[in-house]
Amino acid sequence: MFPVKAAAELSGLTPETLRAWERRHAAVVPHRDGKGRRLYDGDMVERLTRLHRLTDRGHPIRDVAGLDDDALGQLLEESRHTGYGGLDALPGQMLDAIADYRVDVFDRDLSVAIATLPVPVLVGKVVTPLLREVGVRWADGRLAIAQERLVSSLLRARLLSILNQHPRERRPRVLFATLPGEPHELGLLGAALHAYEAGMPVLYLGTELPAVELARVSARLGAAAVAISSVDPGQAQEALAELRALDKALADGVPVWLGGANARYLAEELGIPRVQAVVDPSALTRLARGRPAPKRRD
Known part of the structure; x- marks a missing residue:
């Protein structure tokens, strides 16, 4: 059982947001201890985490707060795979740009992908295929050392902007x-x-x-x-x-x-x-x- 502050931290929310979701949308119904203080169990924290991810991907909290846990899980899974079929050619195009040392084109495409795509789509449709293609082109000689290092440095700079969004994270990392x-x-x-x-x-x-x-x-x-x-x-x-x-x-x-x-x-x-x-x-x-x-x- 977690108090408000701990439940908020574990789900990536602020205590104020958690209270607002609870009060306005009945996103969760917490337990109460003997003094009337709100307590949240593990299932509630997991639910809040899912709601947080969905709102990060553009779903209004008013539309998803009433869904049951199974529906939330299904919606999360669907959002990983739908609507991004046109990205399949992007990793190859980005490496073609690097082959011509068009660093600005590679960096522009990567920046747009990071800014517009949910993280699972970014990883599944762009980053992972890009890493795989780097390995293939390195093995068959189509990617020079300088080009591989360009890809590495550009990816590192942009992706760290995602990983370092919460520098004051207090949970065990x-x-x-x-x-x-x-x-x-x-x-x-x-x-x-x-x-x-x-x-x-x-x-x-x-x-x-x-x-x-x-x-x-x-x-x-x-x-x-x-x-x-x-x-x-x-x-x-x-x-x-x-x-x-x-x-x-x-x-x-x-x-x-x-x-x-x-x-x-x-x-x-x-x-x-x-x-x-x-x-x-x-x-x-x-x-x-x-x-x-x-x-x-x-």
């Missing part, structure tokens, strides 16, 4: 980073966006962070988990050493999620229970639910 020797971050950015859309508080730390620094940040913030991308086979042995150091330095109860081409190998080689390979970004949602966060250290 999932830290996203790569280890020393791993400069590639496009897959890490994509995973962070998936986690963000799933409602997880995200802190994106970027590339090449030593294990001891990751553990220090995790302890300071009381992190919910640490997510690490490792893609370079040549760095696998160094990654093993860093991950062992991270396991020793990290507080008990903080899971480590590995993504990227090396993830399965690293997890199997380490054999550490809290270190898991997560090759499907959507699994981040399932992993996050029900995990108690460690106590914050001041």
Whole structure:
């Protein structure tokens, strides 16, 4: 059971908005304690979170507040897939622009997509296909080093504007980073966006962070988990050493999620229970639910 302030934070709302939705639209009907104070259970917080996502995507609260939970879930799922069929060609067009070093065209298309698309559509129709196409063109020689770095820097700058929208987030966050020797971050950015859309508080730390620094940040913030991308086979042995150091330095109860081409190998080689390979970004949602966060250290 959560009081108003906690329920608002968990669902991404302000207490004022929560009260307004409750008073004007009967979005939820809270419980009352012995002193008449409002209390919200987990199902109510989940409902408020869904309503928040739908209003972010343009649905007026007056139109969705009366829907039952199943209808809200269906509406959320439909909004992921409908109305955006024309985007299929966009990632290829953006990389064609990069091939000609038309940075302004790539950046314009990316900026418009970020400004106009819901996050799940942005990830599913633009970012993920773009990352996949970068890999294909890199492998067959159609993308030069300079062009790949242009894509990386432009994506990073624009996507961080989404991930850093809540710099004062107080819920336990999932830290996203790569280890020393791993400069590639496009897959890490994509995973962070998936986690963000799933409602997880995200802190994106970027590339090449030593294990001891990751553990220090995790302890300071009381992190919910640490997510690490490792893609370079040549760095696998160094990654093993860093991950062992991270396991020793990290507080008990903080899971480590590995993504990227090396993830399965690293997890199997380490054999550490809290270190898991997560090759499907959507699994981040399932992993996050029900995990108690460690106590914050001041």
